[in-house]
Amino acid sequence: KARFLAAAVSQVLPASQTTVEVTKDAEGRLVAATLPSTLPVFLGYDERGELVGAVITSQAMGYADLVTVLFSYSFEKQAIVGFKVLESKETPGLGDKVEIEPHFLANFEALDARLNDDGTALANPIVTVKQGEKTEPWQIDGITGATITSETIGVIMDTGASEWVPLLERDARSFEYEPPTDTSVEEG
Numbered sequence: 001k002a003r004f005l006a007a008a009v010s011q012v013l014p015a016s017q018t019t020v021e022v023t024k025d026a027e028g029r030l031v032a033a034t035l036p037s038t039l040p041v042f043l044g045y046d047e048r049g050e051l052v053g054a055v056i057t058s059q060a061m062g063y064a065d066l067v068t069v070l071f072s073y074s075f076e077k078q079a080i081v082g083f084k085v086l087e088s089k090e091t092p093g094l095g096d097k098v099e100i101e102p103h104f105l106a107n108f109e110a111l112d113a114r115l116n117d118d119g120t121a122l123a124n125p126i127v128t129v130k131q132g133e134k135t136e137p138w139q140i141d142g143i144t145g146a147t148i149t150s151e152t153i154g155v156i157m158d159t160g161a162s163e164w165v166p167l168l169e170r171d172a173r174s175f176e177y178e179p180p181t182d183t184s185v186e187e188g
Contacts (some may be wrong), residue, residue, distance in 0.1 A: 005086075012082030013072040015052040016044030021174065028187075030171035041164055043172055044072075051175075052139055056166050057086065058160025063148040065089040065139050073113060075172065079125075079137075082155060083108035088149075095147040098153055103131075104143050112137035113161045115169055119136060122162055128154030179183065 012013040019042040021068055033040070040180040046052050053075060059068040065088075072082035083097045098104055116123045124138040128151045134141040140157065142150035 003181070005040070006149065007009050008054070008070050008084050008086060008188075009044070012070055012084050013042075013044045013055050014082075015046055016055075017047045018045045018049075019043065019055070019174075024167065028167070030167055030175055040070075043168075043175060051172060053081070054164070054172060055082075055165050056160045057131075058156045058163075059087075060152050060155040060159060062088065062152040067149065067152050067156065069180045070110065071157060071159075071160065073161070073168065074110075075169070077110055078112070078114040080108055080111040080113050080161065082111045083153075097143050098149050101143050101146075103141060104150065111140065111157065113165050115159075115166060120166055121170060122158070122165065126154055126158040126161060 007059045010016065018075045021036065021040050021042050022030050023033040023037060023041065025031045037057075039059065041057065042055040043051060043054045044055060054073045055070055055075060057068065057070050059066050061067075066086040067085065070084045070086050071080050073079070083105065088099075111126065112124065113126065114123050115121065115125040123136075124136065126138050126140065128142045129140050140150065142152045
C-alpha cells in the first residue's frame with residue numbers, strides 16, 4: 001500500500017523528488033506528520049530541496065461507496081495540476097470513467113484553486129458542471145453517464161482544497177525541510 005501511494009504521489013507531482021508528510025497541529029499550523037494518516041498530505045521538493053507543490057488526499061461518498069483521490073496543488077499556478085483515483089467502487093464502465101476519460105482528466109491540468117484576498121478560503125468553490133457547460137477555470141467539466149461520480153470528484157476537490165490550500169499557502173514555504181544529505185563515506 002505504501003509503494004502504491006508513493007507511486008501515485010510521483011504520478012500526480014512528477015517534479016517532486018522527495019516528499020514530506022505533513023499535518024496540522026492543535027493550533028492549526030503545518031507540522032511534519034509523526035504517524036501516517038489515512039488521508040495524507042505531502043509537500044513535494046525537487047532535487048535542490050525547492051518546494052514544487054503539495055499532494056492532498058481527500059474523499060467523499062460516491063454512488064456506491066467512498067471515493068478517495070489524490071491531487072496535486074501547484075503553488076506557482078495556484079491550481080490543481082494532477083489527479084488520481086486511489087480507491088473507488090463505482091460502477092465499472094460508468095463511474096470509473098473519471099479515471100480514463102480524456103476530457104475529464106484535462107480538468108486537472110490547471111483547475112483554479114486560488115485563494116480569496118485575505119487568504120483564508122478558496123476564491124471560488126470547485127464545482128462540477130454538466131459536460132460541455134464549463135465556463136470558469138474552477139469548474140470541472142463532468143461526464144455524461146457518470147454524473148454522480150463526476151459530481152463526487154468536485155466535492156472531493158472542493159473539500160480537500162478548502163481545508164488544505166489556505167494552510168499550505170500560509171505555511172508551506174516557511175516549513176523547515178532538510179533535504180537528505182549524502183552521509184556515505186567513499187572507500188579509498
